[in-house]
Amino acid sequence: MTELIKLFYTFFKIGIVGFGGGYAMVSMxxxxxxxxxxxxxxxxxxxxxxxxxxxxxxxxxxxTYVGFITSGFWGALVATISISLPSYLVVLTTxxxxxxxxxxxxxxxxxxxxxxxxxxxxxxAAIIMGKEVLINQNxxxxxxxxxxxxxxxxxxxxxxxxxxxxxxxxxxNPILLTVLAGIIGAVFVF
Amino acid sequence: xxxxxxTAILFWIxxxxxxxxxxxxxxxxxxxxxxxxxxxxxxxxxxxxEQVALSQTLPGMIALNCAIFVGKxxxxxxxxxxxxxAVVLPAFLAMLAAVSLLNILPKDNPRVIGAFRGIRAASxxxxxxxxxxxxxxxxxxxxxxxxxxxxIALIIFVKISVFPVVIAAGVAGIVYFIFYEKKQIKENIK
Numbered sequence: 001m002t003e004l005i006k007l008f009y010t011f012f013k014i015g016i017v018g019f020g021g022g023y024a025m026v027s028m029x030x031x032x033x034x035x036x037x038x039x040x041x042x043x044x045x046x047x048x049x050x051x052x053x054x055x056x057x058x059x060x061x062x063x064t065y066v067g068f069i070t071s072g073f074w075g076a077l078v079a080t081i082s083i084s085l086p087s088y089l090v091v092l093t094t095x096x097x098x099x100x101x102x103x104x105x106x107x108x109x110x111x112x113x114x115x116x117x118x119x120x121x122x123x124x125a126a127i128i129m130g131k132e133v134l135i136n137q138n139x140x141x142x143x144x145x146x147x148x149x150x151x152x153x154x155x156x157x158x159x160x161x162x163x164x165x166x167x168x169x170x171x172x173n174p175i176l177l178t179v180l181a182g183i184i185g186a187v188f189v190f
Numbered sequence: 191x192x193x194x195x196x197t198a199i200l201f202w203i204x205x206x207x208x209x210x211x212x213x214x215x216x217x218x219x220x221x222x223x224x225x226x227x228x229x230x231x232x233x234x235x236x237x238x239x240e241q242v243a244l245s246q247t248l249p250g251m252i253a254l255n256c257a258i259f260v261g262k263x264x265x266x267x268x269x270x271x272x273x274x275x276a277v278v279l280p281a282f283l284a285m286l287a288a289v290s291l292l293n294i295l296p297k298d299n300p301r302v303i304g305a306f307r308g309i310r311a312a313s314x315x316x317x318x319x320x321x322x323x324x325x326x327x328x329x330x331x332x333x334x335x336x337x338x339x340x341x342i343a344l345i346i347f348v349k350i351s352v353f354p355v356v357i358a359a360g361v362a363g364i365v366y367f368i369f370y371e372k373k374q375i376k377e378n379i380k
Contacts, residue, residue: 018250026317065285160312185308
């Protein structure tokens with residue numbers, strides 16, 4: 001029961017400060033749930049892998065996943081509902097005060113500050129994940145300076161750089177990239 | 191009777207949007223527009239675009255925010271509940287199925303391990319790609335760049351929770367907005 005209340009509390013908070021859409025929320029889930037639910041980086045990486053391939057808003061997928069691995073079906077239900085509830089409060093309130101909302105200096109200023117912060121959150125999540133994926137086990141990132149080839153895993157690095165370039169520069173479909181990366185990983189077991 | 195039919199149409203449109211879009215809510219928006227504006231003419235395009243823009247500004251999943259906006263506009267509170275459930279439900283069910291499948295996978299098979307390592311590298315890359323794309327839109331000044339960098343540093347090095355980071359960024363935005371605006375007005379008077 002306490003787990004369910006903790007799930008509700010955490011995901012409700014993420015719903016409230018979830019500026020910047022699904023990817024920002026997934027980044028928040030990653031940093032928050034590591035602390036609160038012992039979500040390991042491995043489990044989180046599995047989540048991301050699945051999240052990109054299956055349908056639905058990725059924030060809802062992520063809440064379902066974390067809820068399920070912490071407390072089964074009811075955990076999944078509680079987490080999904082509690083990440084969605086704040087949207088109802090926020091959107092319905094906004095519609096009620098629509099005119100005031102658009103001309104408010106305070107809100108405009110607030111959004112101006114929050115937007116770059118959510119970009120920062122997403123980049124931080126990418127850096128934390130990247131460190132986990134690209135650096136060999138039992139090594140630390142500082143070892144890059146003393147032993148670069150032994151520290152960095154080469155094939156993940158190639159996949160990583162390839163995906164960033166394909167996605168940003170050539171707008172390749174992310175699902176295709178995910179599947180290709182899986183095939184490359186299975187073929188060149190590394 | 192007419193109201194029931196409208197609510198059913200809304201449910202159907204958002205259920206489709208929730209089912210057939212992958213890797214994030216932004217991809218859903220054209221599908222929703224096609225159903226709500228073009229096919230069933232439940233609302234005009236101008237209102238829809240305004241609500242889409244707000245869905246991205248407000249906290250929460252973009253697809254869910256959009257669903258609540260459209261649902262409330264076309265079918266009142268009942269409409270908002272129906273659309274919200276319809277857009278999240280496929281993500282919830284798909285993730286439950288996926289987690290069960292993940293548990294069946296032979297986790298000690300080297301090919302499976304390899305495939306997952308490849309996919310993890312791709313997921314980290316895709317998150318970074320989202321960060322890069324968003325930064326092009328929302329980082330346009332020294333102030334916004336500073337906020338993003340401070341957010342990254344706080345999360346990675348200080349390991350602070352995301353909630354105070356987001357709130358502090360919003361407050362910084364308000365302060366900046368007020369002072370910057372004042373300066374602008376003074377310069378205009380000169």
